[in-house]
Amino acid sequence: xxxxxxxxxxxxxxxxxxxxxxxxxxxxxxxxxxxxxxxxxxxxxxxxxxxxxxxxxxxxxxxxxxxxxxxxxxxxxxxxxxxxxxxxxxxxxxxxxxxxxxxxxxxxxxxxxxxxxxxxxxxxxxxxxxxxxxxxxxxxxxxxxxxxxxxxxxxxxxxxxxxxxxxxxxxxxxxxxxxx
Numbered sequence: 001x002x003x004x005x006x007x008x009x010x011x012x013x014x015x016x017x018x019x020x021x022x023x024x025x026x027x028x029x030x031x032x033x034x035x036x037x038x039x040x041x042x043x044x045x046x047x048x049x050x051x052x053x054x055x056x057x058x059x060x061x062x063x064x065x066x067x068x069x070x071x072x073x074x075x076x077x078x079x080x081x082x083x084x085x086x087x088x089x090x091x092x093x094x095x096x097x098x099x100x101x102x103x104x105x106x107x108x109x110x111x112x113x114x115x116x117x118x119x120x121x122x123x124x125x126x127x128x129x130x131x132x133x134x135x136x137x138x139x140x141x142x143x144x145x146x147x148x149x150x151x152x153x154x155x156x157x158x159x160x161x162x163x164x165x166x167x168x169x170x171x172x173x174x175x176x177x178x179x180x
Contacts, residue, residue: 003076006067010060017059018052032139065106073099090167101168108161111154122151 005013026044029035035043070077074095084091084100085107091097111118126147133140 003070006063006070006077008060010056012056013059014052014054014056016052017055018048021051021055022048032137062110065109066103069099069102069106072102075099077103084168086161086164094170097168098170101165101170104161104165104168108158108165111158111161114154115158118154119151122147122154126151 005016008016022044024044025047026040029040029043030037033040066077073081075081077099078096080091080096081099081103084096085103091100126144129140129143129147133144
C-alpha cells in the first residue's frame, strides 16, 4: 500500500486525504459538537473536498524526492531501508545504506523547505485552538497539545534527520554542516 500511494497521482492522494479528513470531520461534528447527521455530513463533505484538493497536490509534490530514492534503490523502499533511514544500526550493504541515506536526505529536504514557517504556523494554530477551547468546546485542548507537539517536533525531526543522514554517508565520514 505504501508503494502504491507513493507513486499515486495527485488526484488519488487528494481523494484519500479528502475522504479521511471528511470522515473525521463528520464524525467529530456529530459526536463532539452535537450536530445532526445531515449537517455533519454536509460539513464533512465540503471540508473533505477542500482539504483533499489542496493536500493531494502538496503531498504529491513533497513525495517527489522519496519517489526518486525508491526508483534508484535496489530494494525500493523496503522495510530495511525505511528503518535504517530513521534508526538502528547503520547497514553494511552499500545499496541499502545509500538508499537509506537518500531517503533521510529527501525527507530532510521537505523539513528544510518548511523551516521558516512551520513552527510559527503550528504555534499560531495552537493559539487559535486555545481560543476555541475557551469559547467553544474543551475538546479543543487536545488540538492545542497536538499543535504544540508539532511546533516542537518539527525542529527536533530536522536535527535528528540531519544527524542520521551524516551517519549513513557512503564514505563513513562525518561532514560538518551549518546550523541545526
